[in-house]
Amino acid sequence: MPISPTARPTTPPTVWPARGRHVGPDAEGVLRRTLRQLKASQVIDDFLEVPGTGGDSPARVFEARWQVPDAVTVRARLSLAPDLGRGREWTLLAEAEQPWDPAWPSPVTRFWPEYGDWDHDAATGLSLSRINTLPEDDKDARRLLRDSGHGGWCVHVVLHEAMTTDERGRLPLVRWLPPSLRHRIVEHRAAPHQLRVVNWALREFDVEVPRGGAVVLPGIPAPSGYEAEDFAVRTVFLDGSEPADLVAAVMRFAALPQPLPDDADKALTALREDWRLLTVEEELAQERKRVAMYAEALEAMTKSRDLYREAAERAHEALASYHESAEAAPAGQQPSEARTTSPFRQLTRTLERLKDSAKALRPTATAQGKEDTDSESTSSER
CATH class of the missing domain: 1.10.287 (Helix Hairpins)
Structure with a gap:
């Protein structure tokens, strides 16, 4: 299991972090329209585009507040970075008045529409809602897998297809996960002939994908309590049925005390100390x-x-x-x-x-x- 060279603080149980990339045009306009619609339909209580985030700080900042079941208030802050040629990176931190429940709605859906150009992993550019097939080139596949899991913002799952699947086997894992996990999962699919390449690349994480199975990557640094054998699934049936063992492994991984992602400490401080949307x-x-x-x-x-x-x-x-x-x-x-x-x-x-x-x-x-x-x-x- 990878060991972090420096200890990293643990994400508070009340906090939900996410980071992604918007690859289409007019990201700010999409955010404003979505927030206005959600407020008009009373999905959120209120929102605010924080003034004064231009100039020396070209990032745009949006705040929103809503309630989840049992009248628990959630405050969330989304920061939209400038476009550096690969789209606009966004960072979203939400904090509830109680420990976060995976059954609560995903905070992403309180800023972005259900589907759109926003659902890409910031580190790899891969989709957060669809299956990502590994590149055919061995070097590209190894490089992609080695880059996966760094930063700690997303949970990466690698699944090996024992044989070529039909449409029933092309259903993404996220459809079976609780709402709060659906926008934090990157699903990698390896073709039948790519097993050796995949396991060669995953040596950095000290894990292996069983033939026809799957593994949840620990990330760097790995969360406390991660043991590779507990998060490897020997067989995943790609016949359209729910992959119950894999879903359970992802849920167990998400329940572990997670290290705070890269740069999340700054975003969390801004959420708590620079909050402007006051009642x-x-x-x-x-x-x-x-x-x-x-x-x-x-x-x-x-x-x-x-x-x-x-x-x-x-x-x-x-x-x-x-x-x-x-x-x-x-x-x-x-x-x-x-x-x-x-x-x-x-x-x-x-x-x-x-x-x-x-x-x-x-x-x-x-x-x-x-x-x-x-x-x-x-x-x-x-």
Whole structure:
């Protein structure tokens, strides 16, 4: 089993991640039309195209919120990257208020239409909803399989056809899977003569495809608890019936604690910290939080003002004491060392206390100012 050189955090059980590629024209227009239709039909509660995602950041960002059974709210954020010549890559992270249930609708269907140009794996360009036949060229087939499973965004399944199949055997695996898994599966089909080539390429993953069977690739890094023999199916009947053993293997794999996919930590942070699609209750809670921060800042400023006032009064007292000592001394003599230095020592101690107190207060005020600036910027963008 492949071992990751560095430990990767585990995907939270409430999070559903996906990444793909839109290869057709007008990806933004497709998203806007789909979101408007879904809101009009009350499939989603609301959506928002986040303003200000152009300029230095050419990616477009869309947010949507909906409810699944038992009134569980789901928030999702889709980022659409610029076209680099191979289509527009999209990254989608959804988070529910409870651990994710595979029976819930796929978040992909809350942004994209059921069928379209969006359903391609970002890493390989292969379809997420149809069967992908391996290339006839051995080198291309090996290269494709070695690239599969890297990144961790999709589950790759390799199936070997023991003999050439008819139309009944050309039904994709995803039709038997729960809704939330249907847009995260890449199904590879190897022809009868390609078994040796396939297993040669899969040595990197320490797995093998049985003749006429299938295997779920572990990916790199492999999830905790993955054992190759538990996710290999010896026989898959391609006669149009449900491949129950293979479906069960995919379900077991999806239930394992999955490593967070490449770059998913940034997308998850953006979903949690940069969320803009607020309900009325959330806006009210945000305003209350802002009022509390203003009150805290005002209290810090009041304390700072009182400290400066105290320091000024003590400085005046020290100077007055010094002048009195100087006037009481005989002509041509300076006041004694004890009398001249005592008021200034008192002043020094006072200023040092003031400096320490100001340092203790300054980070709160500075952080507060930054928070207020960010809040005002958000309000102005709205």
